[in-house]
Amino acid sequence: MPVTPPAHHARRRPDSGVRRGLKLAAIALAVLVVASVAVGGFYAWSLTQRLQEAAVPLPDAPAEPPALSAYSGPFAVLVVGTDECDDVVAGAFGDRCSDPENAGTRNDVNMLVHVSANPRRVTVVSFPRDLQVEIPECTAEDGSAFPGAFKASINTAFEAGGLTCVAETVSELSGQSIPFAAKVSFGNVVNITDAIGGVEVCIGGDGIDDPDAGIQWAAGPRTVKGFDALAFLRTRKGIGDESDLARIGNQQQYLSRLLNKLRSDEVLSNPGTLLGLANTAVNNITPSESLADPVRIAQLAYTLKDVPFDDVTFVQYPVNDDPDDNNRVVPDETSADVLWAALDSNAPITLTGDAGRGVIADPSVPTEAPSEASTEPGTPAPDATDAAAATPAPEAVELPSNINGSKATQATCSLGNG
Numbered sequence: 001m002p003v004t005p006p007a008h009h010a011r012r013r014p015d016s017g018v019r020r021g022l023k024l025a026a027i028a029l030a031v032l033v034v035a036s037v038a039v040g041g042f043y044a045w046s047l048t049q050r051l052q053e054a055a056v057p058l059p060d061a062p063a064e065p066p067a068l069s070a071y072s073g074p075f076a077v078l079v080v081g082t083d084e085c086d087d088v089v090a091g092a093f094g095d096r097c098s099d100p101e102n103a104g105t106r107n108d109v110n111m112l113v114h115v116s117a118n119p120r121r122v123t124v125v126s127f128p129r130d131l132q133v134e135i136p137e138c139t140a141e142d143g144s145a146f147p148g149a150f151k152a153s154i155n156t157a158f159e160a161g162g163l164t165c166v167a168e169t170v171s172e173l174s175g176q177s178i179p180f181a182a183k184v185s186f187g188n189v190v191n192i193t194d195a196i197g198g199v200e201v202c203i204g205g206d207g208i209d210d211p212d213a214g215i216q217w218a219a220g221p222r223t224v225k226g227f228d229a230l231a232f233l234r235t236r237k238g239i240g241d242e243s244d245l246a247r248i249g250n251q252q253q254y255l256s257r258l259l260n261k262l263r264s265d266e267v268l269s270n271p272g273t274l275l276g277l278a279n280t281a282v283n284n285i286t287p288s289e290s291l292a293d294p295v296r297i298a299q300l301a302y303t304l305k306d307v308p309f310d311d312v313t314f315v316q317y318p319v320n321d322d323p324d325d326n327n328r329v330v331p332d333e334t335s336a337d338v339l340w341a342a343l344d345s346n347a348p349i350t351l352t353g354d355a356g357r358g359v360i361a362d363p364s365v366p367t368e369a370p371s372e373a374s375t376e377p378g379t380p381a382p383d384a385t386d387a388a389a390a391t392p393a394p395e396a397v398e399l400p401s402n403i404n405g406s407k408a409t410q411a412t413c414s415l416g417n418g
Contacts, residue, residue, distance in 0.1 A: 028377040051282055055292035056141065056163050060171065064177040066296035071303045074117045074346070077291075078167050081109030081189065082158060098373030103413065107158035107166050107183075108234075109251065112174060113415065116346040121311040122256065122304065123343055125174075126248045128319060129155040130328045132171050138165035151327065159181075173331065175340055180300070181288040188284035190230050191414060195280040196267055197259050198225030198231075201232060202413035204360050209418030219393030219416060232414075240415045242289035245316060246331075249356020249404065252314040253412045259312065260408070263305075313349050316356065335400040342397035349396045355406040362411035 064072060084105040094257050110127040137148040138161025146160040157169040167178045184192070193199055200223045207218045214227070215236040224232045233251055240246030270274050284295075293299065318335035323326040342349055355361065399405075406412055 003064060021401045028306075033295065039144075047084070051287055051292035051294070052289075054183075054286045055289040056166055058164060058178065058181060058288045058290055059292040060167075060177045060179050061288065066293050066299050068295065068298065069302070071115075071299055072117075072150060073117050075180065075300070076176055076178050077113040077115075077300070078178050079109075079111045079113060080107045080158065080163060080166050080181065080183045081111075082106065082185045083108045083181060084187075099204070104157040105160045106164050108155050110154060110166065110170060112170055112176065112178070114176065115307075115344050116299075116343065119311070119346075120303065120307045121346065122307050123349065124252070124312075124314045125317055125339070126314070127154055127170065127173075127251065127317045128244050128329055130244055131317065131319060132322055132325075132328050132330045133169060134162060135165070135169050136172055138162075138168065140165070149176055149353065163288065167288070168249045174336075176343075180291045180296075182291055183286040184284060186230050186234070189233065190226055190275070191280050191284050193225050193229040193258075194256075195277045196261060196273060197329035199229065199254060199261055200224075201254055201257055202362050202364075202411070203416055204363070204413030205239075205416035205418075207418040208235060208238035208414060208416040210235045219413075219418075224254075239418055240356075240417065242417070245319075245404075246356065246358030246373060248316050249412075250318075250414050252356060252406065253359050254415065256312075256314060256406065256408050256410075256412070260309070287382055305403070309408040311348075312408035313351070313405060314408070315349075315351070315399070318400060318403045321416070332400075337400055338397065339403060339417070340399055342399070344392050347394040348396040350396045351403070351405050351407070352398050353401045353404045353413050355410065356404045357407075358414045358415050359412040362413045365411040 042209070062075070082105050089322045106129070108129045113127045114123045114125065115121070116123075132151050133154050135146070135149045135152050135154075135157050138146040138157070140146065140161045146165065149156075149160075154166075154169060154173075157166045161168075163181055164181075167181045170176075200221055202221055203217050203219050205219060208215045210216075210231075213231045215231050215235055215238055222228075233254060234247075235250065236242055236244065236247045237251050261267060267277070318332040318339070319329035320332045322330045333338045392394070
């Protein structure tokens, strides 16, 4: 019987170092992708959970669900800064945090960020803390009811009924719908400023000497972060005419320079900085329920990303002296109506007043005529459509001279009186 020879199988060719390296790289890439999706999903869930823990309702919350696309129409975001004595700043606030008579939390900074539709324009309206307004009936988070006040300082609205009450107060005063709102304490501002490595501001005049704010700074550029950032935002006696209106101008200088830094390559091209900023922001804001969603925040940021700085305007709400108290102010409704009408019609705004009582033009920056073009040649305006392009653009509206303000393209310095 013939013997069948053993079968000869093709010999497996040993892997070369290159082939083994490619396989390992492919496996590593697959693991990295899966891990990134898992971590990204968990991170987004974590952000959402943290945002929703302290979120409050707003009566004008939008019906439109959040999406990863531009917001479809105009909108407004109310940003409220409170003076609460959290751990970050309690030691630096002195009597504000140690004197029992100063108990309570006030909304000392109130800014309404109005964003128009095609073309997108951003107008930030600051309301003085001592502005006398009507505060509506409010219900606080603990269920306590505030009966309302015919005339009270606007910075008492938060203590009366929280962020929701501030939004309702500003909405009634301005006639503007407020679908989004967020509250930050002064300690939160310190943390957010530190997350981007500080903000460079300009000290002009004779420098700032304000013992109450803990400042004695010479004129010139200065990068502020930590308690220096807080002191810069709080200083009043060291700038201009030492009024709250002077402080608003100073705060707007800070915001303008903060905005420029946030949109710079220094921040946008650094994933670590962006991730740290997102995490810090979530940990340091109390949002409305309508803003307690990372997708919504991303949507609004996406909507704003291409707005030219020429179309970003900071203004102070117009006021008159209060006839009942020289230390307080009341609304100048006639001038304010011009502002609100311009925003409602999405008209370009021309400023005729000063930059503010607490600021001056930066002498180191040459004065240039404002650019007529909002976008690069050949680039359509953000959100522009053929139908929108066919609609005649409204004429520019000159704001009354008692509406102080500046464009984000204008470099200003603190008017130090030290």
